[in-house]
Amino acid sequence: MTGVSYMIPFVTAGGILIALSFAIGGYEGFTETGSLAQYLHTIGGTAFGLMVPVLAGFIAFAIADRPGIAPGMIAGMLASTIGAGFLGGIIGGLLAGYIALWIKNWPVPKSLAKLMPVLIIPLLSSAIVGLLMLILIGTPIKSLMDGLSDWLRGLSTGSYVFLGIVLGLMMAFDMGGPVNKVAYTFGLAMISENILEPHAAIMAAGMTPPLGLALATLLAPHKYSKREIEAGKAAWIMGASFITEGAIPFAAADPLRVIPSIMIGSATAGALSMLFKCTLRAPHGGIFVIPMIGNFVLYLLALAAGTVVTALLVNSLKQTVAESKDTVEGSKGVAL
DSSP, X not given: OHHHHHHHHHHHHHHHHHHHHHHHHHHHHTTSXXXXXXXXXXXXXXXXXXXXXXXXXXXXXXXXXXXXXXXXHHHHHHHHHTTOHHHHHXXXXXXXXXXXXXXXXXXXXXXXXXXXXXXXXXXXXXXXXXXXXXIXXXXXXXXXXXXXXXXXXXXXXXXXXXXXXXXXXXXXXXXXXXXXXXXXXXXXXXHHTTOXXXXXXXXXXXXXHHHHXXXXXXXXXXXXXXXXXXXXXXXXXXXXXXXXXXXXHHHHHSHHHHHHHHHHHHHHHHHHHHHTTOEEXXXXXXXXXXXXXXXXXXXXXXXXXXXXXXHHHHHHHOOOOOOSOOOSSOOSSOOO
């Protein structure tokens, strides 16, 4: 929860700035060099780039205090670099925190005690967690992503509804992480071959998690912390803009309940989009590319169905929050 609390401002600021860039410049206008849309998109993308390192850094901080920040942020940045996404950031933050805590408890001579928090702990823990991230986490994830890409291409000639379910599950699984990116890249490849249905399902499935969680906070506010309710307000904008990362604060705080719920909701949206034969030529944009969505009314129905399914499922699983103090760290008083 400490990591999530510090991460939320980066998700909110980055997501809304990217959404504004689409609103001002359209789904391609933000690429125009020197335009306001391009500047806003760059600023928002930078904020998103800091999201995983901040999450990992403050997860490690919650475990090992200040000596955990540097190795945690380094682990988070490496997770982003190797394509491990926010799930890799959580793993890296936990590893960094416990490694730093282990080194922190080493018995050392008094002459070295003052160097421990500023030099020895950050240095050793950063080196250890960095090697673990690069050697043990990076290669398996890349192999997994390559295998998923090949599998998806094999599915594209089969059942469209089943493909929509699979793409929906992938889009929601890690909310902008490597599995999500494999599905998204597959959709772009299909557009290049003039097969427009898969990417429509992908965008619907990617919009559903933040929209569903935003709706969930409205339907049952007593099941969410004050910070999550605030994140839900921003999630409306990010979901409408096809920024799946708007769901990350909720998933990081309660992954066992949130991730299965958003996966089922996104699978519903993806399957219905494929069933309705909705199409999409634009690579991104959410509500800002409405003119480029085929069978738009049915597309809205698929999106609404996925959103409602997500909200109802997650609220049925979550328990009431007992929050006595909404601390900056966000680490107290949440009943999971």
